[in-house]
Amino acid sequence: MGKAEFLSPKAIGNRIKSKGLQKLRWYCQMCQKQCRDENGFKCHCMAESHQRQLLLASENPDQFMDYFSEEFKNEFLELIRRRFGTKRVHNNIVYNEYISDREHVHMNSTQWETLTDFTKWLGKEGYCKVDETPKGWYVQYIDRDPETIARQQELEKKKKQDLDDEERSAKFIEEQVRRGKEGKEGETSFFTELKRENEEEKVAFSLNKGPSTSAATSAKSSTSLGPSALQAATASVKRKEAGHSSESKEKKKKSALDEIIEMEEQKKKTSRTDYWLHPNIVVKVLTKRLGDNYYKKKGLIKDVQEKYTAIIKMVDSGDKLKIDQAHLETVIPAPGKRVLVLNGGFRGSEAILDSIDEKKFTALITLDSGRLKGRKVDVPYEDISKLA
Incomplete structure (x- = not known):
């Protein structure tokens, strides 16, 4: 055919x-x-x-x-x-x-x-x-293209330069604050009494518009006021002006420092990653493929491999398992317990859980490590976990 x-x-x-x-x-x-x-x-x-x-x-x-x-x-x-x-x-x-x-x-x-x-x-x-x-x-x-490697090196160099600039600006701000505090401590105020040398002389002021009377009154006032009183008055005025200027400068410095701190906190809130595993935290198993003995059970992360895989030790049985982060979830302890921040700008910081807001799905924590130790911040539920 x-x-x-x-x-x-x-x-x-x-x-x-x-x-x-x-x-x-x-x-x-x-x-x-x-x-x-x-x-x-x-x-x-x-x-x-x-x-x-x-x-x-x-x-x-x-x-x-x-x-x-x-x-x-x-x-x-x-x-x-x-x-x-x-x-x-x-x-x-x-x-x-x-x-x-x-x-x-x-x-x-x-x-x-x-x-x-x-x-x-x-x-x-x-x-x-x-x-x-x-x-x-x-x-x-693994991309080994020379152009890609050069691009990554440039990005790392730029990132390092940005970090150096941030550290330099932070040191400059700390130096300015230290100088302001030292200047404020060094200032001392002296107060003197307003006294007259001769108690019998009277101080008289005249409001007449005549030229002869004004000249006479001015001569009398100049002779009646003692030099010590004039010096004391001028000194008090200068001290008040210096005090107002120092207070205004101090307010400006504090406001600038607060603004920089707020900017750093805003940057830290936006820096998030798609991995959150960290050693020495308590997590819960969500998969049933490993059996009902491990489902919804808690374990302690002993080691993290390739950012997405965790080696955990079960709390009840003591068995060791190797599980991907997609099958794990964080554990929220009772208020007053210690937690670890797993994501965001405060990643890796230890903190104390103060309270939980169920409506907003957030938790109020007090940072217990780092430069912002003692500061209270709000973070989402999934960004913290119980610290072992």
């Missing part, structure tokens, strides 16, 4: 059937041909073209396997780099997107038997960071 014509119903039906993925058992990697059923695959294996490809492969099988393995590895890594970048992703998600291409290189023609073996090989060769969790294997692409 000859081949169907281009626009015939048979040809159209064949093209419709050939779309999409077919069964892997009826695919020939050497000829790169996909058959639709067992009969078609049997006919293909009996064809002369397939026999010639087998003869070529039998002469040097390692060369063909290395070629297919290299193609599979390059396309797999290119998909991770282009689609996910340097994010941490499950290996099965990447593999499902990779095989969605009808012309992809199949894994059964490479040197790796399973996806797990290929994932371990990527971590061993240094192409990706791999870690095993109860959900499976996760991969994270």
